[in-house]
Amino acid sequence: MTTLKLTLDTNCFINLFDVSSTTATSVETLSELMSLGRSGRVDIALTTRVESDLEQDTNPERKAGMLRHLRMMPVVGTVARWDTSRWDSGDMWASEEDERLATELQHLLSPGLSTEDKRYSNKINDVDHLVGHFKNGRDIFITDDDGILRKLEVLRTSFGIVVMRPAYALQSIIDAEAKNVRLEEDEHDSKANRTHKSRP
Numbered sequence: 001m002t003t004l005k006l007t008l009d010t011n012c013f014i015n016l017f018d019v020s021s022t023t024a025t026s027v028e029t030l031s032e033l034m035s036l037g038r039s040g041r042v043d044i045a046l047t048t049r050v051e052s053d054l055e056q057d058t059n060p061e062r063k064a065g066m067l068r069h070l071r072m073m074p075v076v077g078t079v080a081r082w083d084t085s086r087w088d089s090g091d092m093w094a095s096e097e098d099e100r101l102a103t104e105l106q107h108l109l110s111p112g113l114s115t116e117d118k119r120y121s122n123k124i125n126d127v128d129h130l131v132g133h134f135k136n137g138r139d140i141f142i143t144d145d146d147g148i149l150r151k152l153e154v155l156r157t158s159f160g161i162v163v164m165r166p167a168y169a170l171q172s173i174i175d176a177e178a179k180n181v182r183l184e185e186d187e188h189d190s191k192a193n194r195t196h197k198s199r200p
Contacts (some may be wrong), residue, residue, distance in 0.1 A: 004173060005043045006033065007076070007133040009143035010053040010125070012166060013046060017069045018062065025144050026166040033142070033170055042173060045074040047132035048089045049125040056121065078132025081124075092135070102131050105159070108151055134161055142169050 008030075015024040016034065037044035051070060057063040077090030079098050085091035094102065106113060110123040117123065126148060133141045141163045143149065152163040164172065 003040070003043050004140065004176070005045070005136075005138040006037070006169065007129070007136075007138045007141045008044060008046050008050075009129060009141065009145055009148070010046075010050045011144050012142055013050055013070070013073075014054075014066065015144065017066060020062065029166040029170050033166060033173075036170075036173065041177070043074075043138075045076050045136075045138070046070070047076055047078045047129045048085065048091055049078060049128045049132065050075070051089075052084050053122065053125050076132055076136045076138070078128045078135065081128070084128075098131060098135065101134065101159070102127055105130055108154060108158075109147060130155070130159075130161055134159065140164050140169050140172070142166055 012026065012030055015021070015027055016030045018024060033042065034044065036042045051067070054063060054066050054070065057066065075090065077092050079094040079102060080091040092098075105127045106124070109126055110117075113120065113123055126145070130141060130148075139162060141148075141161060142165070143163060144165060148155075148163055149165065155161040155163050
């Protein structure tokens with residue numbers, strides 16, 4: 001069975017590690033997903049834009065703690081942007097195809113987005129998360145962001161980007177593993193039957 005590659009959105013990372021939060025969602029489910037990652041049953045990573053999102057935290061103590069946690073996580077690159085990417089971050093210069101993808105995702109998620117928007121950086125980071133996820137050939141983008149989740153069907157059919165809430169992702173993994181076990185058992189039984197029939 002091929003190991004599923006999961007990409008966590010920033011909100012999931014914060015929900016997991018911000019112990020001071022009273023509004024964190026999906027914490028138990030995310031903890032189970034992390035446990036699957038530690039056991040090698042899934043591959044979990046973040047994109048480089050998580051650091052950019054965390055840098056916007058106005059609480060220096062919380063920000064420092066979250067960045068420490070981030071350094072322990074696998075990170076994949078996305079498209080490079082001036083004033084956002086670091087030279088050693090793993091971000092990549094965008095091809096024409098990458099730029100087109102980023103533009104189309106921006107139009108889908110934040111139509112009419114202006115640099116004057118107070119959340120402009122967050123919204124561009126949302127785009128870059130998805131571009132990085134796609135460029136690195138990862139399987140499921142996991143988020144509790146309702147803005148992204150409202151577009152999950154279009155993201156899947158038009159871009160080939162599968163987006164799920166943590167609970168749906170966990171259940172999909174459990175179902176896939178159970179199906180794989182059944183297939184292996186069926187194959188074993190089939191081989192045993194063929195061996196039995198071939199005996200004189």
